[in-house]
Amino acid sequence: MPNAVIQAAEELLGNVSRAQGHKLEPLRLDLQAHVKPATVTVQMGEDEEVLQFFAAASDLLDGDTLRQECILERTLQLGNGTDMPLSIRLLVQPPFSVMLPSQDNAHTASSSPRFHPHRPPGSAERPATLLLQPKRNMRVKVAFHLSASILTYQNRPLEEVPPSVTLLCSEERGGGRMCFEQSLTIQYSNNTAQTVPMAAYLGLPMLHLSCGSVDFGTCYVGQTRVREVYLSNRGSSGSAWTALIGTGTQIQHHRAAP
Numbered sequence: 001m002p003n004a005v006i007q008a009a010e011e012l013l014g015n016v017s018r019a020q021g022h023k024l025e026p027l028r029l030d031l032q033a034h035v036k037p038a039t040v041t042v043q044m045g046e047d048e049e050v051l052q053f054f055a056a057a058s059d060l061l062d063g064d065t066l067r068q069e070c071i072l073e074r075t076l077q078l079g080n081g082t083d084m085p086l087s088i089r090l091l092v093q094p095p096f097s098v099m100l101p102s103q104d105n106a107h108t109a110s111s112s113p114r115f116h117p118h119r120p121p122g123s124a125e126r127p128a129t130l131l132l133q134p135k136r137n138m139r140v141k142v143a144f145h146l147s148a149s150i151l152t153y154q155n156r157p158l159e160e161v162p163p164s165v166t167l168l169c170s171e172e173r174g175g176g177r178m179c180f181e182q183s184l185t186i187q188y189s190n191n192t193a194q195t196v197p198m199a200a201y202l203g204l205p206m207l208h209l210s211c212g213s214v215d216f217g218t219c220y221v222g223q224t225r226v227r228e229v230y231l232s233n234r235g236s237s238g239s240a241w242t243a244l245i246g247t248g249t250q251i252q253h254h255r256a257a258p
Contacts, residue, residue: 038086038188040132041079042196051076051184053144053200057151058238070146073099076196077139078186080132087189089127090140093164095150096182096198099141100128129189142184144200153178154204176204176235203236 044051051074059070080086090098132138153161154176161167166179184196210230219225233239 036082037192038082038190039194040086040088040186041081042186043077043079044074049197051142051196051198053198054203055144055146055200056203056237057146057205059146060148060151061238061240064240066148068148072144072146072200073141074143075139075141076184077137078132079137080134083134085134086132087129088132089129089187091127091185091187092142092198093182095145095147095180095200096184097143097145098127098184099143100130142198144180146202150178150180150202176206178202178204205233205237205239206235207239207241208232208234 053072053074055070055072060067078088090100092098130138150165153165154167164181166181168177168179178201180200180202182198184198186194186196188194208231210232214227214229216225216227231241
């Protein structure tokens with residue numbers, strides 16, 4: 001519209017109108033976007049919210065021999081319900097470790113996946129990156145490594161025990177137990193993370209003698225006196241024990257059931 005006409009319309013305000021209007025305020029359009037964080041579904045046992053392991057110190061016993069390590073495994077199923085592939089890494093700390101499926105199984109979600117061997121706890125190797133395809137599932141195995149070294153926690157000063165380890169003592173629950181609490185971290189390629197709580201309960205033996213001392217009374221030359229002492233195991237783990245006399249002469253070697 002020519003400027004002269006616009007000026008005339010302004011001078012005749014109230015007498016001249018324009019359906020479209022003029023000198024309109026700038027149009028404002030508010031935009032909003034929602035980004036859902038990457039997440040996978042985690043399936044454990046029925047009604048389980050924490051991935052739990054149950055072991056006993058006597059699992060390390062092979063007859064009268066003490067094994068260096070015993071491995072307990074649990075299987076998790078990870079599901080990708082989104083419409084895009086998710087790149088993830090699985091992170092844990094000793095005494096836990098993760099067994100990863102082969103890359104073929106990670107892509108095809110085979111019902112019988114093959115798993116890589118265990119990496120030693122404490123290994124500095126960078127965890128492998130897995131690609132979980134849209135609408136697919138993947139099985140992974142998490143392991144708890146029971147070793148003779150972690151049994152020493154029960155005899156160490158409190159300040160030398162990792163904060164994730166708790167010593168539990170309860171007569172009602174079968175004596176002493178150690179609890180190892182940690183989280184499995186699912187780390188995504190955008191540096192966000194999802195955690196799965198884990199706990200391993202380790203039953204310990206608790207040997208109990210029926211008396212604190214044995215009094216044989218007066219013994220004459222050539223006379224033999226016998227006194228009975230009862231040894232019981234009130235813990236939730238079997239135990240191998242040795243009875244010593246004086247400076248360390250061994251007289252008995254037995255195993256006590258929980």
